Structures are given as structure tokens and as C-alpha cells.
Amino acid sequence: MGKFEFHVMTNGRKQPDEIISAASILAPYVTCIHIREKDRSASEIFNLAERLKRAGLGREQIYINDRVDVAVASGAEGVHLKGSSLDPEIVHRYFSGLRIGQSVHSIDEALYAEEKGAHYLFYGHVFKTGSKKGSEPRGLDQLREVADAVTVPVIAIGGVTPSNTSELIKAGAKGIAVMSGIWSATDPGLVAKGYAEALKKEEMSKCPGTMM
Numbered sequence: 001m002g003k004f005e006f007h008v009m010t011n012g013r014k015q016p017d018e019i020i021s022a023a024s025i026l027a028p029y030v031t032c033i034h035i036r037e038k039d040r041s042a043s044e045i046f047n048l049a050e051r052l053k054r055a056g057l058g059r060e061q062i063y064i065n066d067r068v069d070v071a072v073a074s075g076a077e078g079v080h081l082k083g084s085s086l087d088p089e090i091v092h093r094y095f096s097g098l099r100i101g102q103s104v105h106s107i108d109e110a111l112y113a114e115e116k117g118a119h120y121l122f123y124g125h126v127f128k129t130g131s132k133k134g135s136e137p138r139g140l141d142q143l144r145e146v147a148d149a150v151t152v153p154v155i156a157i158g159g160v161t162p163s164n165t166s167e168l169i170k171a172g173a174k175g176i177a178v179m180s181g182i183w184s185a186t187d188p189g190l191v192a193k194g195y196a197e198a199l200k201k202e203e204m205s206k207c208p209g210t211m212m
């Protein structure tokens with residue numbers, strides 16, 4: 001896997017069969033897939049994680065949104081915490097072994113999450129996106145300020161496309177997180193390849209001597 005992370009989140013609108021068949025195609029290109037299914041039960045999310053493993057994803061490629069219990073039970077690599085989730089400090093203390101991600105929307109939230117043990121942050125939404133209607137995007141300058149303020153990797157989220165990926169990395173993001181860019185595509189595999197290539201290009205421009 002490359003220097004920059006590529007996270008894909010499910011959007012709560014696909015049937016399990018669709019998620020599984022797309023995920024097996026996405027697997028070679030992505031760092032991980034987040035099961036972000038707010039309306040599904042714990043057992044449904046657990047079953048999805050089991051099916052992702054059977055479809056060929058490594059445990060290190062499976063992240064569970066919010067449900068720390070399901071993340072532990074399924075052997076997922078990570079749990080991604082949103083604003084209303086358990087505090088990262090609690091997750092750190094009682095569920096050691098998980099990689100802990102936290103969504104943040106300001107420098108103060110970022111500093112707090114880092115101090116309390118988050119291993120990486122999502123910062124957004126950086127660009128305008130239909131997935132977060134009704135609130136203004138935070139933009140590249142604020143992304144840069146957050147990335148400069150913490151030592152943990154900051155992953156940019158919100159309106160990320162293959163063509164704006166370069167700007168996000170140049171602003172200090174250590175990766176990207178994508179929802180509609182993948183799930184609205186007629187060919188999610190082809191689009192995922194485009195994101196992965198955009199990240200690889202940034203990696204090569206930072207380390208020009210490195211072999212692909």
C-alpha cells in the first residue's frame with residue numbers, strides 16, 4: 001500500500017450484495033473500506049464484515065463506523081468514530097488493538113482527538129458535496145491548518161475527486177476518504193483506480209527516486 005491512505009465509506013444506500021461485489025473490485029486500490037451503515041443493526045454490520053473477508057479483503061482493510069463492539073467482534077483493523085460516538089479515550093482504554101479514527105471539524109476537535117488517542121483524523125467536509133448538504137465546505141486553508149496542528153495523519157473528506165486529490169495532499173492531507181465518488185459511479189473499480197493513480201502521482205512527486 002502506498003504512502004497516502006485511500007478510505008472508502010459505504011453510504012447506507014446499497015444492498016449487501018452490491019457492497020460485497022463492489023468491495024472485491026475496490027480491494028486492490030483502497031487502503032480500507034468503512035462500513036458506515038447507520039440504519040443497520042449490529043448483527044447486519046457484523047455479517048457484512050464477515051462477507052467482506054470472504055470476498056477477499058484483509059482484516060486490515062475493514063473499518064467499522066461508530067460500532068466499537070462490532071469492530072472488535074469482527075476482527076476489523078479499525079473503528080471510525082463520529083461526533084456522537086464513544087470518546088477516543090474510552091475506546092483506547094477498553095478496546096485496545098483497534099486503529100482509532102475520529103471525524104473532526106475544527107482545530108480544537110483535532111487537538112482533542114489526538115490527545116485522547118485517535119490514530120488518524122478525518123477532516124471535512126473540505127469541498128462542497130451532496131453528501132453534506134446545508135453546511136459550507138471548510139476549504140483547503142482550514143485543512144492545512146488542521147494538518148499542521150497535529151502529528152497524526154489527517155485524511156481529507158468531502159467532495160473528493162481524482163482531480164482535486166492533488167490539492168488535498170499538497171495542503172497536508174495524508175490521504176483521502178470518498179463516498180459518492182465511488183458509489184455513484186457506473187464503474188466503481190475504474191474510478192477507484194483513478195483515485196489510486198492520483199495518490200500514486202503525489203507519492204512519486206514527493207519521492208521521485210522511488211520505484212513504482
Ligand SMILES: Cc1ncc(COP(=O)(O)OP(=O)(O)O)c(N)n1
Nearest residue numbers: 081082083084103104105124125132
Ligand atoms: C461540525 C460538524 N459536526 C458534526 C458533523 C457530523 O458528522 P460526523 O460526526 O463526521 O459524522 P458523519 O455523519 O459525517 O458520519 C459534521 N459533519 N460537522
Ligand SMILES: Cc1nc(C(=O)O)sc1CCOP(=O)(O)O
Nearest residue numbers: 124125129131158159178179180
Ligand atoms: C460522511 C462525511 N463526513 C464528513 C465530515 O466532514 O465529517 S463529509 C462526509 C461525506 C463524504 O462524502 P462524499 O465523498 O460523497 O463527499
Ligand SMILES: [Mg+2]
Nearest residue numbers: 082103122124
Ligand atoms: Mg463525517
